[in-house]
Each structure stands twice: as C-alpha cells, then as structure tokens.
Amino acid sequence: MWGSLMPTLFIATQLIRTSLALPTPYHGDVQSTRSETYDIRAASNPDLTATLVTPGEIILTDKNTLKSTTSTNTTILKNTQNSSSLSLALINNLEGKVNAYVTGLTPTGQLVMLQPDGTFFYPTCSSGQTTPLLITTNTAIPLGAKGSTTNINIPGYISAGRVWFAADDILKFYIVWNVGTNSPTLVLPSAANPSDASAGVDWGFVELTYTKDGLFANISYVDFVGLVLGIRLEESGQAGANGVQVAQGLKSNSLKSICDALGKQTGADGFEWGKLCLTDSKGTVLRVLSPSQYISSHETAFAKLWTGYVDKVWKQYQSQVLTIDTQSGAGKISCQVSESDNLFHCDGSSSTYARPSTTDIFGCNDGPFVVSASANDIHKAVVPRLCAAFHRSTFLSNGGNVQPSLPATSYYGEAATNWYSKTVHQFEGDGRGYAFAYDDVNPSGGEDASGSVTSGNPGVLRVFVGGMV
Structure with missing residues (x-):
C-alpha cells in the first residue's frame, strides 16, 4: 500500500540555463526535461559565488515545479471524494516570526495552496502566461511565538504535498503555463539555485501525501539541509506511546556545525565540501546542498573524488x-x-x-x-x-x-566517501533521514534510516520547527 505513497526522492534534471530579463516574455515551452532561467533582479551581481545567495533569478526544473495534471485553465475541479481533513500541529521552537505554507495536488490533479482561513486556494493562469507570475494571494500561515502550537487542518486529500516553513520572512511562489502538459505549473522555492527569489530566506519543508489509504510524511536530506524540522505522527484512537511514530530530524542549530565539519574536510582533501554551504551576505548559513545538487550547476566538482x-x-x-x-x-x-x-x-x-x-x-x-x-x-x-x-x-x-x-x-x-552524508547523520537526533537516495539500504534487521512516518489511520501530525532536540 505504502509503495504508492512514497514520494520521488530524486529526478534527473539537465540544467539548460537561458537568462531572460523580465518583463520580456519568454515564448518557449516549459518542459519537464529542461530548465529555464528568469532574471527578476534589478541589476546583475558580478560577485556571485557558489556560497553567497543573491535572490532574484528563477530557474525552472523538475526539482522546483509542481505540475497540475488537469488541462483546463478556467474550471476549478473540486474534490468530490468523501475525504476527511488532516490535522497538523505546528510547534514553533524558534525565536522570531515563522510563516507556514502548504502546497500539493488534489485527487483530480488540481494545484492547491492552503489559505490562513483553512480553505484551499487553486492557483491557475491562462495559456498565455509563459513567464512565471508571482502569486499575490495570501497563503502565509503565521505561527505563534516561540513555544506555541498553531493547529491547522488540510481540508482534503493531497498528493506531492509539502508543508513549508520560513523564518522571519515570506516565501515566493509563482505560476506559469506548461505548454508540454497543457496545464498550469506551480514554481516552488529552489534550494539549489543561489539566486532563487527566496534564496535569502531560511526555509525548509516536510513532504507528505494524504489519500484514502492514509498518510505518508517525510523529512529528507537527499537534496539539501535547511531549516531544522522534526515530525511526530499520532495515530487516531491510540493511547500513550502506542501508535506514535517520530523522526527527530537534525539537532537544533546544527547547520553551522555541519558547515564547520565540511569546511574542515575541504582543508583535508581539497574537494568542494565547504562550498555546499549557502550563506547570506552576513555569513549566516541558510542551507547545505547535497553534492548531487551542487554538481547540477558545477559539473566538474568532486570529479576525481572516487x-x-x-x-x-x-x-x-x-x-x-x-x-x-x-x-x-x-x-x-x-x-x-x-x-x-x-x-x-x-x-x-x-x-x-x-x-x-x-x-x-x-x-x-x-x-x-x-x-x-x-x-x-x-x-x-x-x-x-x-x-x-x-x-x-x-x-x-x-x-x-x-x-x-x-x-x-x-x-x-x-x-573517498560521502562526507555530506556522514556529517548529516552525525547531527541527526535519532539517525533518521535519508542523506542520499538509497540511504535505506541496510542489512536485514537493521535500523530504519528513513525520516518517514506512515499510518492508515492518522490522527495528528506534529511538526517541530527549529528541531525536537
């Protein structure tokens, strides 16, 4: 049953970077096997490096797009299934403001985002919208102060879902028409692009799919490490520790420690481990890319490692x-x-x-x-x-x-080893959370290395923003 709920851990993407300055419209197809670049900065930054983020450029790839499977741009297809809502409890363990977002697909293939009032917003666009258009509808769900819990409900089944969190800022989502699928495509924040419109924001997400068969939720570091998150699933009708699944995720404030370790490894072997860390202009670590993500835009990196x-x-x-x-x-x-x-x-x-x-x-x-x-x-x-x-x-x-x-x-x-994976696992609270695609390969009877929780009878999914430990 759960095989159908497992999210795709990785998709091979060939980056073909074509810079276009808005508002000049782009008239090419948006295809799943290519990427396109849209420069939304006021001016270019000649000092862009692999580790410094400079927000303003949108690159479309399979990693940061969610494609509707409905070929209409006018009629909103409502979910007609008899589905129950999913309860989420969002615990803020950070100082300062945190905004949450929910994105996904309905059972009919319609793009959805959750609004603060608990209803779905259905982002769409006309077939003439061939450049990404910023979504201005308010889909940010503010969390309470540190130590508080914000309870929300997802009103129906969703697949390819993500619950996003942004610290002290907002995330930017865009909509564009996909000529290849003849449907709208949601453009998501990209971890791999240091010039993404949301690159200067400290963010992360939990993956989830919720269907009539149940819930699958997951934290993963296959692509990157971002805002520290942990999850706890409590099954409906269970008491005490029965029916409770936990994936602690990374320890609080571990990003800097990960980058310190990777920088030390660069000093030892000369490979680009330290450059996996993306920082803002103040040197604050925002994200740590996996080597595969870094190589997608730096083809010669780590070339002789193995x-x-x-x-x-x-x-x-x-x-x-x-x-x-x-x-x-x-x-x-x-x-x-x-x-x-x-x-x-x-x-x-x-x-x-x-x-x-x-x-x-x-x-x-x-x-x-x-x-x-x-x-x-x-x-x-x-x-x-x-x-x-x-x-x-x-x-x-x-x-x-x-x-x-x-x-x-x-x-x-x-x-010669995957120092990114080794270091990430060092700072996990319970050792759970993939750091590469096949990180679940273990001897029979070995520990579960995945950061997933699943249930056919989900009660409450608790997400700890800032970490559990």
Missing part, C-alpha cells in the same frame, strides 16, 4: 566475488568484474555495470545505476546496494564482499 577508490574496487573484484544480498526471493547473487570487458557482471541481472563517475555515484540514477522500464528485479535490487556501498565506501572493508552486511559503524571509513 577515481582511486573505484580503481581499487575493480581490481579487487576481478579476483574475488562480490555477493549482493537482494533481501528478496532472489536471495544472494554473485557479481564479479570480467577482465574481457572490464564490467561488473551479476548473475541473473538484465544489465552489466561499468565504472561509475562521481556524478553517477552521487545521483544513483545515471550511468550503471539507471533502472529502465525493462530492467528485471535482480537489476533493481543490485543498483541500490552497489550505489549505497560507494557512498559509504564499504566495498574494501572487512566483510564488505557481502553487500549489505556491515553495521552503520563501518560506514564512511575511507577518505
């Missing part, structure tokens, strides 16, 4: 067998590098596996890690286990010839 390690893995498994535990009916399968073609071959897999590049490893969805529609179940099992072993650098560890088999204490033991 070169030597991959060479060693390929050499070792020419003479030794790598065992992949599929943790399914296929059981354990044997893999080995063939000297004839220099590819990993796994028994029964529909694919072979070439040496991965840095981009392949960080994204887990390119090169040898592509899972096509025709892939068989063994290939689908091999890909996450291979990619996770590269992130954690466990292939050459004692016992690393069986994947997965090692405990978390054995992860990240090499110099």
